[in-house]
Amino acid sequence: MEFTLLFLELFLKAMRLGFPLLAFFFLLITLFGQWVGRLEGWSRFDAFYWSFITALTVGYGDFRPSSRKSKVLALATATVGIMFSGVFVAVTVAAATEAFHRYMPGSSV
Template identity: 35%
Template sequence: MRDTKHLRRNFIRELWRGLGVVWPIVSALLVFMALLGFVVGEMEDWPVGDGLYFSFVTGLTIGYGDLTPKHASARLLAVLIGMAGIVMTGLIVAVGVHALRNVLEDQGIH
C-alpha cells in the first residue's frame, strides 16, 4: 500500500513537471481553439458563450451535435478546431505516458 502511494506521488510530480514543459504549446492550442470558436460563433450568429462551447466540445472530440455550423467556412474552421484538440489531447497523453514510464523505471518495473 505504501509503495502504491509513493508511485502515485512520483507520477503526479513527473506529470506536473512534463506539463510545465509543454504548457506553452498547450496554452497556445487553447487560445487558438478559443479564437476559432469566436470566429465560428460570429459566422453563425451565435452568442460568444456558444462559440466557445462549440469550440471546446469539438476540440475535445465530444461533439454533442447541439450546435452545428451551417456555413462551409465555419465547417472548415470546425475541422481545424478538431485537429488542434487532437494535437492537444495527444500531447497531454504523451506527457502522462512519459511520466508513468519514468516512475516505473525508477522503481525497477519495466
C-alpha cells in the same frame, strides 16, 4: 501512495515544460470557436463551449456550423484539438513510464 506522488511530480514537471504549447493550442481552439460563433450568430459562451466540445472530440451536436466557412474552421478546430489531446496524453504516458521505471528498477515496463 509513493508511486502516485512520484507520478504526479513527474507529470507536473512535464506539464510545466509543455504549457506554452498547450496554451497555444488552447488559444487557437478558442479563437477558431469565436470566429465560428460570430459567423453562425452564437453567443460567446456557446462558441467557446462548441469549440472545446469539438476540439476534445465529444461532439454532442447541439451546436453545429452550417456555412462552408464555418465547417472549414470546424475542421481546423478539431485538428488542433487532436494535437492538444495528443500532447496531454503523451505527457501522461511519459510520466507514468518514468515513474514505473523509477519505482520498479529493473522492470521491463
